[in-house]
Amino acid sequence: MPNTRDIRRRIKSVKNTAQITKAMQMVAASKMRKAQQAALAGHPYSEVLNRVLVSLRDLVSEADHPLLESRPVEKKLVLLVTSDKGLCGALNTNVLREAASLDSKSTVFVSSGKKGSSFLARTGRDMIADFLLPDSPTFLQTKAVSKFCLEKFLSGEVDEVSVLYPKFVNTLTQKPVLLSLLPISKDKASGIDHDDKSSGSQFLFEPDADEVLNAILPYYFHFTVFQMILEARASEQSARMVAMKSATDNAKNIVKDLTLEYNKARQASITTELLEITTAQMALA
Amino acid sequence: MPTLNLEIVTPEARIFSGEALMVTAPGVDGDLGILPEHMPLMTQIHPGELHVTTPSGDIFLAVGEGFLEVLPDRVSVMTDMAESDSEIDEKAAEEAVERARKAMTEKTLSGEELATVQSSLLRSLAKLHVKRRTHR
Numbered sequence: 135m136p137n138t139r140d141i142r143r144r145i146k147s148v149k150n151t152a153q154i155t156k157a158m159q160m161v162a163a164s165k166m167r168k169a170q171q172a173a174l175a176g177h178p179y180s181e182v183l184n185r186v187l188v189s190l191r192d193l194v195s196e197a198d199h200p201l202l203e204s205r206p207v208e209k210k211l212v213l214l215v216t217s218d219k220g221l222c223g224a225l226n227t228n229v230l231r232e233a234a235s236l237d238s239k240s241t242v243f244v245s246s247g248k249k250g251s252s253f254l255a256r257t258g259r260d261m262i263a264d265f266l267l268p269d270s271p272t273f274l275q276t277k278a279v280s281k282f283c284l285e286k287f288l289s290g291e292v293d294e295v296s297v298l299y300p301k302f303v304n305t306l307t308q309k310p311v312l313l314s315l316l317p318i319s320k321d322k323a324s325g326i327d328h329d330d331k332s333s334g335s336q337f338l339f340e341p342d343a344d345e346v347l348n349a350i351l352p353y354y355f356h357f358t359v360f361q362m363i364l365e366a367r368a369s370e371q372s373a374r375m376v377a378m379k380s381a382t383d384n385a386k387n388i389v390k391d392l393t394l395e396y397n398k399a400r401q402a403s404i405t406t407e408l409l410e411i412t413t414a415q416m417a418l419a
Numbered sequence: 420m421p422t423l424n425l426e427i428v429t430p431e432a433r434i435f436s437g438e439a440l441m442v443t444a445p446g447v448d449g450d451l452g453i454l455p456e457h458m459p460l461m462t463q464i465h466p467g468e469l470h471v472t473t474p475s476g477d478i479f480l481a482v483g484e485g486f487l488e489v490l491p492d493r494v495s496v497m498t499d500m501a502e503s504d505s506e507i508d509e510k511a512a513e514e515a516v517e518r519a520r521k522a523m524t525e526k527t528l529s530g531e532e533l534a535t536v537q538s539s540l541l542r543s544l545a546k547l548h549v550k551r552r553t554h555r
Contacts, residue, residue, distance in 0.1 A: 175430070175431050175432055176430050176431070178426075178428045178432070178433040179428040179429060179433075179497060181428075182426060182428050182488075182495045182497055185495070186461070186486065186488045186495060186497070189488075189490075190461065273430065273499075337459045337460065337461055338459060338460040338461070339460075339461050339462065340446060340447065340448055340451075340460065340461075340462035340463075341447060341448055341462075345463070346461050346462060346463060346486075349463050349486070350461075350463075350486055353486075357430070360430075
């Protein structure tokens with residue numbers, strides 16, 4: 135028979151836990167709204183950018199710009215985007231499982247997020263850079279990350295650059311996605327319906343094709359990485375909110391069970407006491 | 420009267436989407452006036468004033484750096500800033516110009532930083548330009 139005092143103590147501690155997870159849930163919910171808005175706000179822009187790039191891609195050949203040129207892939211660079219903090223359900227685990235399945239010999243990693251870097255260090259992967267980004271990163275901050283990857287690609291150290299991040303599907307669902315960004319190829323830039331209106335017609339470039347490609351292709355890469363990191367942040371906060379909500383619910387269930395057990399124990403002890411008293415009375419009478 | 424489909428987007432939002440009769444954009448090689456049925460064109464734009472003539476009136480926007488894609492029936496403007504004159508805070512823009520000028524004369528900035536300050540100076544100047552033109 136468990137001691138009533140022990141049960142009381144457990145109820146109290148579980149209630150405390152519930153209070154903390156509830157608070158974390160609230161914080162994550164408000165951060166999530168902001169992060170989701172930030173991630174969604176960029177969609178029209180990337181849509182237009184994608185469309186432009188798709189129509190542009192038809193008019194230029196691989197040789198026109200180093201970022202379009204696909205080389206035989208010997209080394210791959212993977213930008214691993216994870217969260218800095220835990221307590222967000224299976225979010226990081228899912229992403230890291232994906233990372234673990236990559237061939238460790240031909241893959242080098244660039245990490246953003248403490249969970250990812252500690253995983254890479256623990257499993258002895260080849261991590262060439264680790265970037266710390268704040269909760270809501272600006273374009274300039276993520277540009278430092280994407281610029282690093284871009285330079286590695288241009289210098290020929292790696293032949294492919296991809297990003298592994300938790301894609302935001304909706305508040306309840308986040309999916310780890312490995313997306314190859316460089317070299318920029320036709321099928322990678324699409325993602326929206328191909329618009330046939332522009333192909334075939336001659337495009338005019340001002341000042342000239344080289345200059346425009348030189349500006350728009352790196353920009354496309356930087357912006358896509360920025361967008362992905364924002365999405366990863368939205369995923370993180372959503373996952374945390376959901377995880378904390380289920381933790382709070384679980385804690386409440388435990389409190390309910392424990393309270394029942396406590397009441398039973400209390401009643402049992404009262405019954406025993408009553409029995410003792412009546413027995414004593416009967417013995418005296 | 421033929422119209423073209425104009426879309427102006429920034430990383431933060433879709434600023435404008437709709438019909439336009441004419442678009443005048445600050446291209447790298449000078450201002451570009453675009454009418455419907457323009458030849459397909461792809462160019463960069465500089466901080467400056469974007470003038471849109473719509474069937475319901477004129478719109479002036481201060482835009483930052485970006486890209487302009489022109490198709491016979493569609494114009495897409497991608498830029499890092501697009502503010503109409505009512506959104507521009509003249510005083511804040513003036514202060515920003517002052518700060519940027521100071522930073523460029525005083526400090527010895529390097530590469531990326533200098534480019535950032537320069538582009539922010541050009542953006543603020545573009546804002547002031549748009550703001551003041553409506554005052555005249």
